[in-house]
Amino acid sequence: MTGNTLRVASSPLSPxxxxxxxxxxxxxxxxxxxxSHAKVLITGETGVGKEVVARMVHAQSLRRNRSFVAVNCAGIPETLLVSELFGHIRGSFTGAYRDRIGLVRQADHGTLFLDELGEMSLSMQAMLLRFAEAGEIQPVGSDAPVGKTDVRLITATNRHLPERIAEGTFREDLYYRLNVIQIRIPPLCERGSDILILFRFYLQQASVAHQLPVPDLSPCAEEVLLHYSWPGNVRELKNVTERLVLRDTRHLIVARDLPAELHEGTTVTQPGTAEDADTLPSVQGPTASTAAIVDRLWEQLAAGHDFWNVVHRPFRVHELTRGDLVALIDRGLQHTLGSYRALLAVFNLPPSDYKRFHAFLYQQKCNLPVRRYRNSTFARLRCGHVSEPLREGKCSTPIQSS
Ligand SMILES: Nc1ncnc2c1ncn2[C@@H]1O[C@H](COP(=O)(O)OP(=O)(O)OP(=O)(O)O)[C@@H](O)[C@H]1O
Ligand SMILES: [Mg+2]
Structure with missing residues (x-):
């Protein structure tokens, strides 16, 4: 068995x-x-809790007393993955010294969780489709299927599969076969003050594990945590808490104790009264060349061109950098006071493009947290040209060329 590709349900459920x-x-x-027994497709960025959710679905199903077999499809070379899943016949390849039944049959009457589905090769996808359609197992080296299984399939991916289908790297028929119930897990930066609840929970867990006092968070440290985009989501948050517990023996974590990357997109300024020794984040402006690019894009959007043509396409062929994209989204969110739905109208996109637009921003890690744009002080300072608040989903002020 390869590394940590197989994990079973006997491990305790994570909260x-x-x-x-x-x-x-x-x-x-x-x-x-x-x-139900229907197939489930779980989507969401890396580290949002897809496996936690898959295990919960299994634990709440009638199959709860049977096996939960988790396989990370990205962690195994394709030829090995086939024999791991469907088993093999003795002598079918070098090293196949005995018959092996495979993980699918081990999961019979239980749940098979295939993680990182989006990384599967096209030929592996074809095999999975055959299994998903008929439940038949054909071990490597066998001329015919050896029987059927009753396995509930739960799959997960951090990829935007419709985009992969459009690129020709994911089979549309397999997508429809697996996407019976879809569960989308929101990224951490969309969960507001849950960030602090999770942070405190994992601070406590790490402190207990290392027999150290549980530290508290200063208000400024909380602000930094709430403003950070958390590209690695809950997994990243958990790691940060552990590092802090091990490093910091004080009882209060202040902003400057937090790792440098958490101040991403913010410059840290020392407050005038150094007594508190805490720090507050402020937004960093784009470089001169990025600002010029954003001005040009903004003009094109103002002239009625849509985002897919003037931004998405050049970004795909590397004519625009991620920094340019971030700066454009930043300007757009300033304009709409933090409303992504209003941003859609500003970028000349129909409401039906909302999911695709959002998915693209997530994928490129450009889904900036909206909190700072909604803050009234920020709105006054940064959005002087917006004279009245925009309601969620509406953009009443026309885009202005700068
Ligand atoms: N809502 C949550 N509450 C508590 N812990 C969570 C939550 N979501 C995720 N975690 C924890 O975060 C870590 C990552 O979760 P998980 O492995 O389920 O993420 P994932 O989406 O499957 O990641 P990947 O895309 O890398 O496979 C785990 O330690 C898990 O226990
Ligand atoms: Mg996972």
């Missing part, structure tokens, strides 16, 4: 922490999925 409406909705979706 699903979070109180924001999106997490409450997620719990309901898990419960609903638990009531």
């Amino acid at each position: 699903l922490i979070g109180e924001c409406p999106a997490m409450e909705a997620l719990r309901l979706e898990i419960e609903r999925a638990g009531r």
